[in-house]
Amino acid sequence: xxxxxxxxxxxxxxxxxxxxxxxxxxxxxxxxxxxxxxxxxxxxxxxxxxxxxxxxxxxxxxxxxxxxxxxxxxxxxxxxxxxxxxxxxxxxxxxxxxxxxxxxxxxxxxxxxxxxxxxxxxxxxxxxxxxxxxxxxxxxxxxxxxxxxxxxxxxxxxxxxxxxxxxxxxxxxxxxxxxxxxxxxxxxxxxxxxxxxxxxxxxxxxxxxxxxxxxxxx
Numbered sequence: 001x002x003x004x005x006x007x008x009x010x011x012x013x014x015x016x017x018x019x020x021x022x023x024x025x026x027x028x029x030x031x032x033x034x035x036x037x038x039x040x041x042x043x044x045x046x047x048x049x050x051x052x053x054x055x056x057x058x059x060x061x062x063x064x065x066x067x068x069x070x071x072x073x074x075x076x077x078x079x080x081x082x083x084x085x086x087x088x089x090x091x092x093x094x095x096x097x098x099x100x101x102x103x104x105x106x107x108x109x110x111x112x113x114x115x116x117x118x119x120x121x122x123x124x125x126x127x128x129x130x131x132x133x134x135x136x137x138x139x140x141x142x143x144x145x146x147x148x149x150x151x152x153x154x155x156x157x158x159x160x161x162x163x164x165x166x167x168x169x170x171x172x173x174x175x176x177x178x179x180x181x182x183x184x185x186x187x188x189x190x191x192x193x194x195x196x197x198x199x200x201x202x203x204x205x206x207x208x209x210x211x212x213x214x215x216x217x218x
Contacts, residue, residue, distance in 0.1 A: 004030065005030055005031065005032050006030060006031045006032070006053045006054060006119060006120070006123045007032055007034045007050075007051055007052050007053045007054075008025055008031060008032065008033050008034065008035075008052070008053065008054050008055070008056060008119055009033075009034065009035040009036075009037065009043065009046060009047055009050065009052045009054070009055045009056070010022060010025075010033055010035070010036045010037070010056050011036075011037045011038075011039075011040065011042075011043035011055065011056065011057045011058060011061060011066070011069065012038070012056075012057075012058040012061065012085065013038050013039060013058065013060070013061045013062055014058075015038075017058070017108070018036045018038070021033075021056060021115065022036060024112045024115050024116065025115065025116065025119060027112075028116050030120075031116065031119055031120075034050060034051070034052060035047075035050055035052065038061070038062075039061050039062045039063040039064065040057070040061045040062070040063050040064025040065055040066065040068055040069045041063040041064045042063070043055065043057060043061075043064075043069055044064065044069055044072050044073060044076070047073055047077060047080060048076055048077055052080065053080075053081075053123050054080075054081050054082075054083065054103075054119050054122045054123050055069075055073065055080060055081070055082045055083070056083050056085055056106070056118075056119070057069045057070065057082055057083070057084055057085060058084075058085045058086075059084060059085065059086050066084055066085070067084075069082070070082050070084065070101075070102050074101055078101075081103035081104075081122035081123065081125070082102055082103055082122075083102070083103050083104045083105070083106055083118050083119070083122050083128060084102045084104070084105050084106070085106055085107075085108055086105055086106070086107060086108070087107060087108050087109070101204045101205060102127075102205070102207070103121075103122040103127050103128065103205070104118055104121065104122055104127045104128030104129055104205075104206075104207070105128070105129055105207070106118045106128065117175070121175060126175070126176060126191075126194075126206070127205035127206040127207055128175070128206075129173045129206055129207055129210060148215050149215055149216060151215075152212045152213075152215035152216035153216045155201050155202075155212060156201070156212060156213070156216050158200050158201070159197060159200055159201075162183075162193065163193055163196055163197050163200070165183060166179060166183070166190065166193040166194060166197055167197050167201075167209055167212075167213055168213055169182055169183070170194065170197070170206050170209045170210055170213070171209065171210040171212075171213030171214060173210065176190045176191055176194065177190075179194075194206070197209060
């Protein structure tokens, strides 16, 4: 196996889903599926033992659910990016994954290109949130708390105008390449701005930035 190939673990209790995801990912010459697990506990143990670069984890699984997997892997292997698989019927508990530094969210009805893009983004250290997933996740949060809105606005006020532009586009669920096109700048520049935004806002990932933007606009 080439050293630059991205090694992926899939955790989902439905065999057909596991097979479908694996087929899409294995069709990319730079990605290979090295493990498939049907329950959360097995996924955690395999991720600890195996040489895995990215984990794709379903929310609803036996033994440990996907959110518990995110929490446990954050404790035991914090450098491993975990992308949460969910559906349009996403439950509010998905927000726990944000708090425990999930690398992103991916809807099960996404396109093959989105699936590959999520794996590549997670491996590159970018939290992935597709526009469709952003609508689902952010829709779970009702910004009706005045103090929360005011707190979000104060934190965002620390950003420069350009940093705020980037934060707003992150809030729309855009990837770095899309933000670069929108702002007519380079992807490298966008990565620098995203890093600054995360640091200034005290956020661990892009999803938390998106939630702040969502709260402040309520």
